[in-house]
Amino acid sequence: MSYRSHADLGGEDGHGRVVPEPEGELFHAPWERQALALTLAMGATGAWNLDMSRSARETLPDYSTLSYYELWIKGLEKLLAERGLIAADELDAGRMLHPAPPLDRVLRAADVPALLARGAPTERPAAAPPRFAAGERVRTRASRFDHHTRLPGYARGKIGRVEHVRGVHVFADTHAHGRGEQPQWLYTVVFSGRELWGDDCAPGLGVSIDAWEPYLEIAP
């Protein structure tokens, strides 16, 4: 397996200026509303989880050329195709051509408010005490990952300080690959700008990530 995410953009040069946008400008074409709603409605069927959908999007080979909601639609089509829920000829024809395997749930209009209000909390009971405490110096894993991960490349192999212990949370790295929740302690770890970007970095910058315990070891 050679897993490659195209979404790990932190620290990349050459992307140009940020273009601000007025408040309330949410969609730029009618289909974008549908992309949002279809993605949320299909997510609610339980056919996959949120980490799987992030993984589906970040591994799209043409990630960098797609707009945001194009990513959502292509990610959704990929999740559906992988599970045999939809076939390419059906998308071409714009109608159902093959039997529909049953799903656990279908989201009904009346259930939407309760579903959104409930959300999907990821905190789980602790099975063991946390390995690290606030204030402790830690080093992040340096080697690359061959699977979905939420440790950004710019923060790999860096020394930082545990600032907050955030409880035990579903581990995205396993959850994204159908290997269960395997909940892990989650920490906010802060790095100095110089640790991340070198001595040229302007002083007075701190950057934090939220890191699950398997990403961390005690700093030498």
Place this chain on the structure above:
Amino acid sequence: MASDAPQPHARHGQTEDGGPGDMERRVRALRTVLAEKGYIDPAALDVLIDTYERKTGPRNGARVVARAWVDAEFRNWLLRDATAAIASLGYTGRQGEHMVALENTASCHNLVVCTLCSCYPWPVLGLPPTWYKSAPYRARAVKDPRGVLADFGIRLPESTEIRVWDSTAEVRYLVIPQRPPGTDTLSEEQLAACVTRDSMIGTGLARAP
């Protein structure tokens, strides 16, 4: 990519192989097939869109901030347990399950990003703006936050520490901007009007009344 090249994430509805209507057709086909298979209830789609287009948005967060400005006890609660404090005002749920509030001060300015995707506190800010999800913001916020702030017309004193929070897990961050001077006599509702969306991400400041 050259810095003056068009930003791919700023384009909408066009793919390499099609014109502007290509995505419209593609999404319509997908919706039809999913509905025929019984996987979606079209009425549920309408409720989802209405929720995020009209009922949820940064005015929610602005009310949280205004309350924190006028009520010290609420502010302390918000900094200690943002999920519970925000829920007390009625804002809960999807993409806001684990909230943390960050208070901007004269000495420290907080800025929130998701370099890996687009994590954002939906119950208090609604859906993220395009720039928040775009490559320029995600790439630069963690390395050159002052440059990003300049793109928003914001310049902070050199002595102000900048703290960037990369939302890499399911914790969602809400910035409490500094209360603008000259607002002592304003009502909570008037104060909420000073709180912009960008000020709650950290790419802006609360505006003077």
